[in-house]
Amino acid sequence: MIKQYAIIFMVTYLGEMISKSINFPFPGPVIGMLILFILLERKLIDVDFVEKGANNILLNLAIFFIPPGVGLISALDLLNGNVLKIVVTMILTTIITMVTTGLTVQYLINRRKK
Amino acid sequence: MIELLNSPLFGICLTIAAYIIGLEIYKKFKLPILNPILIALIIIIPILLYFKIPLETYKKGGDLISFFLGPATVVLAVPLYKKIDLLKQHFIPILGGVVVGVLTSILSCTLIGKVLGMDLSLIKSSLSKSLTTPIAIELSKQVEGIIPITIVMVMITGITGAVLAPFICKIFKIENKIAKGIAIGTASHAVGTSRAIEMGETEGAMSGLAIGVAGVLTVFILPLLYIVLF
Numbered sequence: 001m002i003k004q005y006a007i008i009f010m011v012t013y014l015g016e017m018i019s020k021s022i023n024f025p026f027p028g029p030v031i032g033m034l035i036l037f038i039l040l041e042r043k044l045i046d047v048d049f050v051e052k053g054a055n056n057i058l059l060n061l062a063i064f065f066i067p068p069g070v071g072l073i074s075a076l077d078l079l080n081g082n083v084l085k086i087v088v089t090m091i092l093t094t095i096i097t098m099v100t101t102g103l104t105v106q107y108l109i110n111r112r113k114k
Numbered sequence: 115m116i117e118l119l120n121s122p123l124f125g126i127c128l129t130i131a132a133y134i135i136g137l138e139i140y141k142k143f144k145l146p147i148l149n150p151i152l153i154a155l156i157i158i159i160p161i162l163l164y165f166k167i168p169l170e171t172y173k174k175g176g177d178l179i180s181f182f183l184g185p186a187t188v189v190l191a192v193p194l195y196k197k198i199d200l201l202k203q204h205f206i207p208i209l210g211g212v213v214v215g216v217l218t219s220i221l222s223c224t225l226i227g228k229v230l231g232m233d234l235s236l237i238k239s240s241l242s243k244s245l246t247t248p249i250a251i252e253l254s255k256q257v258e259g260i261i262p263i264t265i266v267m268v269m270i271t272g273i274t275g276a277v278l279a280p281f282i283c284k285i286f287k288i289e290n291k292i293a294k295g296i297a298i299g300t301a302s303h304a305v306g307t308s309r310a311i312e313m314g315e316t317e318g319a320m321s322g323l324a325i326g327v328a329g330v331l332t333v334f335i336l337p338l339l340y341i342v343l344f
Contacts, residue, residue: 012185029188032184034191064182066176066179074262086240090274096222098279098301
């Protein structure tokens with residue numbers, strides 16, 4: 001299991017270093033994700049080599065967001081009077097995004113069938 | 115009193131305890147609105163405020179937990195890799211749909227936010243709200259969003275997607291299972307996907323795939339669009 005985490009942390013670190021050395025705002029962890037994806041897809045590493053460690057982390061993924069979420073304490077004044085606006089915007093944009101995405105996929109599939 | 119709390123273990127214990135309570139409540143009622151993160155925040159924030167515990171004291175432990183966000187984002191490659199066959203089978207419809215979805219999400223957040231007179235920092239925080247939380251946090255940093263606000267927005271988005279998905283698909287005649295899954299995953303990430311899984315196997319798999327594809331594509335699209343919009 002320690003080897004699994006070694007790979008995961010090394011790829012994360014590599015992503016971080018690449019992110020800092022390029023002149024475009026790509027987040028390090030996402031670069032790391034792309035690196036790991038390419039390594040798996042090109043069969044440079046076997047999925048068994050990281051899967052257990054990955055699943056362990058993903059199983060309780062949500063807990064990692066709690067501390068940054070608690071930071072809301074320092075942004076409470078910004079929420080003041082904006083809660084309704086935020087909720088309305090989130091609901092509307094979610095509906096709009098779901099509809100345009102769904103209809104686009106459906107259109108592209110149907111067009112292909114013809 | 116504060117000295118007793120001045121150990122990373124305080125933040126760690128509080129976070130884990132609140133998370134377990136959140137998880138148990140969610141498991142018991144299975145309602146999307148009882149999101150475990152939301153419950154944990156509702157437990158922790160009042161405790162810190164009531165006992166006047168500084169955020170910095172909590173963060174000593176909290177930062178150790180959130181450190182794992184980086185590796186947690188990296189390992190999202192594994193579920194994405196496992197669905198690569200699905201992606202290859204329906205490459206054009208999936209990619210086309212997700213690109214349209216990502217653009218729609220960013221543009222509609224900007225537009226509706228501006229129409230409602232939302233603060234610019236709030237609009238910036240909302241740009242990545244359709245994505246899975248670890249990627250949304252990273253991208254929110256890049257566009258100068260306020261990360262805790264982004265997290266709350268991601269949660270509201272997920273809950274909305276999970277609650278409304280079946281009705282939205284029905285009203286707008288999205289009948290194809292692939293289209294349903296991609297739409298749900300693109301618009302409302304993992305929380306929406308939990309509902310897509312209930313709707314069917316294809317819907318669930320497609321929704322799970324869309325989370326990863328939307329995350330990766332937004333990393334390329336958002337910075338470019340951001341320059342144009344702001």
